[in-house]
Amino acid sequence: MTNPSSVGIVTAQKAVFDQPIALSSGVTLPRYELMYETYGTLNANRSNAILICHALSGHHHVAGRYEETDKAPGWWDNMIGPGKPIDTNRFFVIGVNNLGGCHGSTGPSSIDPETGTPFGSRFPLVLVRDWVETQARLADQLGIHQFAAIIGGSLGGMQALRWTITYPQRVRHALVIASAPKLTAQNIAFNDVARQAILTDPDFHGGDFYAHNTVPRRGLRLARMLGHITYLSDDGMGEKFGRLLRSGEYRYSYEVEFEIESYLRYQGDKFSDYFDANTYLLMTKALDYFDPARHYGGDLAVAMKEAIAKFLVISFTTDWRFAPERSREIVKALLDARKHVSYAEIESAHGHDAFLMEDEPYHKIMRAYLNRVAEEVGA
């Protein structure tokens, strides 16, 4: 049984880069690998490629399944596929796992060829601009000079934004969803609490826990629980869990009593089983450091003057982690820089996570915009 609106069974690929990369932190990686997946077909003039940039805990598996029996498809399967808003009948879609990730791309848990042991604490911090550089090299390998669109939510939106500044001529359209031009102090504070949970876990061993055959599971679990709270809205959480009790009665203990506790602990446990602690630290730092206006006198409009791309910016009403006001800062900078930009503020109860949900007005806007992109590039 194949679902006609699914990209179906997909296989991840690995791109190897032997040309060294000088990272923003000053460290040079002599060699690295990126995991990626593609769906659809690159057209003859190579104009229909779309790059999907992932958020904090994301990866290259954007749509489809590896095996028929997989419980869940790729993380944006509701958006990407034949006939879906990001239509793989028209576009060649690329999902990539960022450098520093823990899903096959070179990252802290990879073996350092110099020592034969995992990089661990020796893996350098990576900035959003470094990711853009590695993604540009992947595009070179795939023979794509210009993307029809670069699309990302949250930290992915930041990558799309950075692309338009660093490689203006390589991006026709940037779709920046539930994102921000830079983090607020509150955002950085949340990230640091999450990092402290990991850094102070006795199993962390300064980042070299691999050698101790352990993982800082407690820290990762706390970090994820905190993250989850900030990704949902109070209303959404209230609607889903309210004050529901597992047993129907107060038990006067510190065990799981409320359903929300059960949910968060489950999410935390699941996450700590598969996500790398060093990657979590690295990704949250990349978020904290992101500030494309920094080298333009702190003026985002000046930074955005570099861009040639046309923009679609989308936010969600109950997203308080990356609130609509933050998206409006991006929109204002683009207006001040006289760029083509459209902005939609979608009514949603789902908080920051709304960008991953199937919501009709949201998907309609994405579909309308991408139809326009497809017309432009002859896809």
Place this chain on the structure above:
Amino acid sequence: MNAPMNTQSLRPDLRNVAEWIKPDSTVLDLGCGDGSLLSWLAANKRVQGYGVEIDVDSVTACIEKHVDVIQTDLESGLGTFEDNTFDFVVLSLTIQAMHNIENILAEMLRVGKTGIVTFPNFGFWENRWQLALGRMPVSETIPYEWYNTPNIHLCTIYDFGLLLNKLGMQSTGQIVMHQGATVHFLPNLRGSLALVRFDKV
């Protein structure tokens, strides 16, 4: 210079608005609906601009027409736009439903040089006649009952002129229409829809 002038696809009132807008100018269209005006202006007069709309379906319709649109509630002002950014700022059939009319008119001439407002004329004879008979007017341009109307600030053409004066603005053009045709004789009595162009005194 010889761009194909297709005026047929535009609503009659928007066609008149479009005639006021100079080629190669910049336009902000407030309450832009499905983006028809901007789409037409881009195709026929090389006009660049943005629409502002609150309704999500209209925002989608604009995007379908390749019109740049910013989803915003006009009541919260035009803070997203800097001073003197546009040649023309259009507010079409929206002002009568807004709370703070003085503010939006001031904002229009802050971000743009010339304002264009279209509104239903409460002085239209059918409205006056219904009031004379003791009923709240329901007419072509005010098609609501008193209990379900979104319109909270209805005015006559005469009233609107007075408000412009009060705000230190002046009318530089006026077209009054009824059922798609321009009304020249006794416009404040015979016209159901008014278009007013204005700038600072």
